[in-house]
Amino acid sequence: MMKPAGGRKSVPQPLWGGAAKIKGARFTPVGGFDSVYLAWEPITALLEVQALVLMPGGSVPLRTAPWALVTVDGVVSQVLDLTDALTLQTLGTNEQEMTGVWVKMKNPPTQELALAAYASGRIAAIKYGSAKHPGGVNLVVFPDRLVAPSTDYLEVYDPHGSLPQRIGG
Numbered sequence: 001m002m003k004p005a006g007g008r009k010s011v012p013q014p015l016w017g018g019a020a021k022i023k024g025a026r027f028t029p030v031g032g033f034d035s036v037y038l039a040w041e042p043i044t045a046l047l048e049v050q051a052l053v054l055m056p057g058g059s060v061p062l063r064t065a066p067w068a069l070v071t072v073d074g075v076v077s078q079v080l081d082l083t084d085a086l087t088l089q090t091l092g093t094n095e096q097e098m099t100g101v102w103v104k105m106k107n108p109p110t111q112e113l114a115l116a117a118y119a120s121g122r123i124a125a126i127k128y129g130s131a132k133h134p135g136g137v138n139l140v141v142f143p144d145r146l147v148a149p150s151t152d153y154l155e156v157y158d159p160h161g162s163l164p165q166r167i168g169g
Contacts, residue, residue: 014070015154015165017143026102027114027126027140035114036141036154036167042069044136071157074168076141077150080117082128083137099131118142124152143167 017034024030025037039045043059051067053060081087082098093109102108110128117123124145130136146152146168153168 012163013165014068014156014163015072015143015167017141020140024111025140026108026110026131027128029111029115032111032115033118034143036143038072038139038141038154039130040137040139044130044133044138045069047132047136048130048138050132070163072154073157074152074154076125076139076146076152076154078122078124078145078152079139080123080126082126095129098128114140118145121145 015036017036020028020035020037021032022030024032025035028035037048039048046067046069047053047059049064049067051062051064053062082091085095088094088098091113093113097109098113102110114126117126123142125139125141127137127139130138141154143154146154148169150169153166155166156163158164
C-alpha cells in the first residue's frame with residue numbers, strides 16, 4: 001500500500017488513493033477503501049476540483065490554489081459502467097441519483113453502490129458521469145483491485161522520469 005508523500009523532499013504520488021478514504025468522496029465513504037479519481041479529459045478534471053466554472057460563454061478559471069494535471073495511462077478491466085442507462089436501470093438507480101449532492105447525506109447512494117461493488121471483489125473501477133461537467137466522464141479506480149498477475153494497471157505518463165508512478169499488474 002502506498003503512503004502519501006511527506007515533506008518537501010518527497011516525490012509526489014498522484015496515484016495515491018488514500019485521500020478519498022480519509023476525507024470521503026462521491027464513491028468513497030470516510031474510512032472506506034483507497035480510491036483514485038480520474039477524469040477522461042482535462043476540462044472535466046478542472047471542473048471537478050472547482051478550478052473552473054462553466055458559464056454560458058465558456059469556462060472561467062477561479063482564483064484557487066495551484067492545480068497540476070497529470071496524464072495517466074492504463075488498462076482497467078472489470079469496470080462498472082454507470083454511464084450506461086441500462087446498467088443504471090438494472091441497478092435501480094438513475095443519473096440524477098449518481099450525480100446529485102452527496103456531501104451532506106448520511107449514506108449517499110453513490111457510496112452505498114461503491115461499497116457493494118468493492119465488496120464483490122470483482123469490480124476494479126466505476127465509470128460515471130461528471131456531476132460538474134455535463135457530458136464529462138470520470139473513473140474511480142480501486143487500486144488494490146489492480147493485482148498481479150492481471151494486466152490492469154495505472155501509470156503516470158512521464159517521459160522525463162520526474163514523476164514515475166505505477167500501480168497494478
